[in-house]
Amino acid sequence: MSALPASVGWTGDAVRIIDQRLLPGQLSVRDLATVDEVVDAIATLAVRGANVIGSAGALGFVLGVRAGLDADDTAARLIAARPTAVNLRVAVGLALDAYHAGRDPLGVALGLLTADDEQTRRIGELGRDELAGARVILTHCNTGRLATTGWGTALGVAYAIHESGRPLTVLATETRPLRQGARLTAWELAASGIDVELLVDSAAAAALGTGRVDAVIVGADRIAANGDTANKVGTRSLAVAAAREGVPFYVAATLNAIDPSTASGADIEIEERSADEVLDTPIEGVRVWNPAFDVTPAELITGIITEAGILRAPYSDSIAKAVQA
Numbered sequence: 001m002s003a004l005p006a007s008v009g010w011t012g013d014a015v016r017i018i019d020q021r022l023l024p025g026q027l028s029v030r031d032l033a034t035v036d037e038v039v040d041a042i043a044t045l046a047v048r049g050a051n052v053i054g055s056a057g058a059l060g061f062v063l064g065v066r067a068g069l070d071a072d073d074t075a076a077r078l079i080a081a082r083p084t085a086v087n088l089r090v091a092v093g094l095a096l097d098a099y100h101a102g103r104d105p106l107g108v109a110l111g112l113l114t115a116d117d118e119q120t121r122r123i124g125e126l127g128r129d130e131l132a133g134a135r136v137i138l139t140h141c142n143t144g145r146l147a148t149t150g151w152g153t154a155l156g157v158a159y160a161i162h163e164s165g166r167p168l169t170v171l172a173t174e175t176r177p178l179r180q181g182a183r184l185t186a187w188e189l190a191a192s193g194i195d196v197e198l199l200v201d202s203a204a205a206a207a208l209g210t211g212r213v214d215a216v217i218v219g220a221d222r223i224a225a226n227g228d229t230a231n232k233v234g235t236r237s238l239a240v241a242a243a244r245e246g247v248p249f250y251v252a253a254t255l256n257a258i259d260p261s262t263a264s265g266a267d268i269e270i271e272e273r274s275a276d277e278v279l280d281t282p283i284e285g286v287r288v289w290n291p292a293f294d295v296t297p298a299e300l301i302t303g304i305i306t307e308a309g310i311l312r313a314p315y316s317d318s319i320a321k322a323v324q325a
């Protein structure tokens with residue numbers, strides 16, 4: 001896995017990404033030289049995962065202002081590329097603020113990459129200690145090295161457990177319709193020597209019912225002020241099933257996934273994507289609902305593992321304290 005190139009980086013005049021649409025068959029590194037290319041890469045999930053789209057967005061902003069484009073318009077276009085993950089808005093907003101304050105936005109963007117590495121390592125360590133007895137964890141979508149510029153959030157916990165020498169099996173859900181679990185998580189973990197078992201999304205409740213899963217850990221695209229959490233569609237079903245079986249359900253996320261200005265999950269904008277991700281051949285008379293994310297109510301979440309500690313219910317209090325600190 002050390003051979004894996006950075007999920008996102010800066011070449012000096014372009015944003016370098018791994019085209020995640022082509023994985024695992026093809027490891028293709030692409031240099032994006034214009035804002036249009038960055039917006040397209042984010043919107044089409046060539047680059048994806050809340051933390052990485054934040055970093056890519058901030059670097060894309062640098063391309064825009066260097067090309068003489070209007071700063072506010074560039075920021076708005078990047079932020080609109082994907083509406084649910086608040087990390088994108090936060091990261092581009094920081095670069096925009098730096099630009100308006102006469103500072104170099106590139107310094108801000110590069111700082112985000114380093115901070116994400118440090119923060120996700122801390123999340124991994126805290127999660128490893130919290131889940132001291134866990135041997136089998138179940139996760140959804142991809143929250144690892146491809147989705148961050150570090151270890152990953154939920155998968156950061158898996159990497160930290162593995163690094164400590166404890167035996168670990170990760171059950172990875174396929175994650176329909178774009179199969180981030182099958183294409184990215186399973187590939188990434190196997191390449192790191194972590195025991196991984198893939199299951200289709202609809203088998204997850206059955207897996208939880210067997211009693212072999214010690215904990216569910218997922219990432220987050222946006223955490224509201226009351227702890228309600230938006231993450232890849234299917235997360236809510238996992239939380240419901242975990243509650244039914246008495247399996248702890250954790251969210252792991254950097255603090256920049258918390259949006260204190262969003263009061264509850266009902267206020268989170270959920271991205272809806274095109275029908276052709278679900279239906280290969282359109283069928284006359286059939287509509288498709290393809291939300292990319294869903295919201296897990298805070299009451300189903302055992303803890304939110306952040307770089308600043310593990311937040312617990314009542315989340316309105318623990319979240320307010322964490323974002324003020």
Ligand SMILES: CSC[C@@H](O)[C@@H](O)C(=O)COP(=O)(O)O
Nearest residue numbers: 048049050141143147219220232
């Ligand atoms: C650290 S990544 C956290 C989330 O962004 C992740 O769980 C997720 O839902 C990603 O969705 P995606 O649509 O693949 O960008």
